[in-house]
Amino acid sequence: MVNISVTVFGGLPPLPIKVIIDNLDNNHDIKFSRNNSFSEDYILPPGRYMIIISGMNPSGGKTEMHVHGDFSEGPLPTDEKTTEKTYYSQLFYGVISN
Amino acid sequence: MKKYTTTIVCLLTYILNAQVNLVEVNENSKSGNYKDILTSFYQLAVKDFSGEEKSIGFNSTLFALKSKANPNLLKDVNYIEATFSRNFQFNFKIDLNKDLKYTGFTGGISYALINNRNETLANFRGTPLEAKYNDLSEFLGTVQATIGNQIALDATISDKKKEFELLQNAVDEILDYKSDLTSSKNPYVNKILKAIDPQIASKGYGETITNSSGLMAHLNELTQAYYKELQSKGLLTIATDGTSNESGKFNKASFSITYLKGNKEAWNEIDLRAKLIYADTLVTDHLPRTELNTKIGSNFKFGNDYKKQSYLEIKAVAEYNKIFNNVLSDEDDEVITANAEIRLRIADDLWIPLVIKYDIEKANFLGFLNVTYNFEGF
Numbered sequence: 001m002v003n004i005s006v007t008v009f010g011g012l013p014p015l016p017i018k019v020i021i022d023n024l025d026n027n028h029d030i031k032f033s034r035n036n037s038f039s040e041d042y043i044l045p046p047g048r049y050m051i052i053i054s055g056m057n058p059s060g061g062k063t064e065m066h067v068h069g070d071f072s073e074g075p076l077p078t079d080e081k082t083t084e085k086t087y088y089s090q091l092f093y094g095v096i097s098n
Numbered sequence: 099m100k101k102y103t104t105t106i107v108c109l110l111t112y113i114l115n116a117q118v119n120l121v122e123v124n125e126n127s128k129s130g131n132y133k134d135i136l137t138s139f140y141q142l143a144v145k146d147f148s149g150e151e152k153s154i155g156f157n158s159t160l161f162a163l164k165s166k167a168n169p170n171l172l173k174d175v176n177y178i179e180a181t182f183s184r185n186f187q188f189n190f191k192i193d194l195n196k197d198l199k200y201t202g203f204t205g206g207i208s209y210a211l212i213n214n215r216n217e218t219l220a221n222f223r224g225t226p227l228e229a230k231y232n233d234l235s236e237f238l239g240t241v242q243a244t245i246g247n248q249i250a251l252d253a254t255i256s257d258k259k260k261e262f263e264l265l266q267n268a269v270d271e272i273l274d275y276k277s278d279l280t281s282s283k284n285p286y287v288n289k290i291l292k293a294i295d296p297q298i299a300s301k302g303y304g305e306t307i308t309n310s311s312g313l314m315a316h317l318n319e320l321t322q323a324y325y326k327e328l329q330s331k332g333l334l335t336i337a338t339d340g341t342s343n344e345s346g347k348f349n350k351a352s353f354s355i356t357y358l359k360g361n362k363e364a365w366n367e368i369d370l371r372a373k374l375i376y377a378d379t380l381v382t383d384h385l386p387r388t389e390l391n392t393k394i395g396s397n398f399k400f401g402n403d404y405k406k407q408s409y410l411e412i413k414a415v416a417e418y419n420k421i422f423n424n425v426l427s428d429e430d431d432e433v434i435t436a437n438a439e440i441r442l443r444i445a446d447d448l449w450i451p452l453v454i455k456y457d458i459e460k461a462n463f464l465g466f467l468n469v470t471y472n473f474e475g476f
Binding site: 011015048085 | 218
C-alpha cells in the first residue's frame, strides 16, 4: 500500500493538485486531481513507479508532499518535500516488490 | 497606565516570541492604504508623530493570533473555514500628549463585510492560465517519467538518489522561469527542453510562446495580472472603538464605515469613509457632543510592479466635518478641507504617511506625520 499525502498551507491552491502514478512497466497508470489537501492510500501491484505531484501554491503559501508505503527501493530522491515555489512538479520514484 | 502598558507588552512579547513558523502571505501587491484598513497579520502605527496628540497603536486580525497558537489553522481546509477570524481585526492604541505623557487608551474592532481582495483564496480554475498550465504539466510529467525511467534502468549510475535530485532540480529550474535556460549547468534542463519545446511550439499559443521559457514567462504574466486584478476588488469594512482618558474614564466612541474599490490595473482606488464620533471633550465640564467625519478620496500607487511594493502612494481627499451639538465658541460646526495623504515607503513594510490638510474657508495648512509598520512574524 502507498500513501500519498499533500497538505497546502496559507490559503487555497489556485489550481487543482494533479497526481500521476506512472507504472513504468506497463500502461496501467493512475491520474487524478484534487482541489484541496488530501491523504489517500493506493494498493499498487509490484512494479516500478514514478509518482508525480504538481500544482500551484497559494500566494505566499507552501505545500507539503509525502509519499510513504511498502517500497523496496525509494522513494527517490526523497519521500517528502515542502515547496514554496509558485509552480511545482515533484517526482517520487519507487519500487514495490512481491 | 501601568496595567495597560503591562498588557500591551505581554501581548507583544507573546506574539514576537512565538516560535511558530507562520506562513508568509504575499503582501507586496497590497497598497499601504489597504493595509491601514485591514492588515493580514500585524501592524504597528505611530500617529501624528509631530503633533499635539500622538498615539502608538497595534492592529492584528483574530486569525493571526489564533494561527500562532494553532498552526493547523493555516491548512487550506481549515483556512477556508476561518472567514470570520480572517476578516475580524482588533486594535488598541496608547494616546500621548506632546510631552509623550499618557492621556488615554483606545480599543476597537473592525470587520470586513466584503473582502474580495484576499490573494490566498485566489481561484484560477477555468482560466487560460489553467489551460496552459495543464499543457505544460502534462508535457513535463511525461518527460519526467521518461527520463526517470532511464535513470532507474541505467546500471552505470551508482548514486540514483543524487541523479533523481538532479532531474528534480532541472524541473524546478524550468518552473522557476529564467529568461535563458539554455545556459543552465544542469544537463537535464536541456534534455527536458529538447523534449517539451517542440510540443509547446506545436500548440500554436502565439509568436512569443514557442518554447518553455516563453510559456513560463506567459504563465507568470497571467498570474500577476490575475493577482493584480484581485487588488482592485471591493473592500467594505465597519469598525467601532472606544477611548478612555488617563484616569480610565470612558470619554469617546466612534463607529465608522470604509469602502475601497480599485481600477482593474490596481494603481488607483476610490476611498470612501464615514465616521460618527461621540466624545466628551472637556476636562472641567461634562460636554458631550456628536460629530460626523466623511472623506471621499482617490489613492494612487507609484511603482506598481506586482512583485514589488509601491514606494509612494498619494491620496487626494475631500474631507467634511460636522459637529452636531455643543460647538465651542472658537470653532466652526462645519469644516471642509482638501487633504493630501502621502505614504512614503522607506523600507519593506515600513511606511511614513504624511497627511496635509488645507482648510478651504480659513486657508490654513495642517500637517500630521505618521509611521506605520506592517509585519507578519519573526
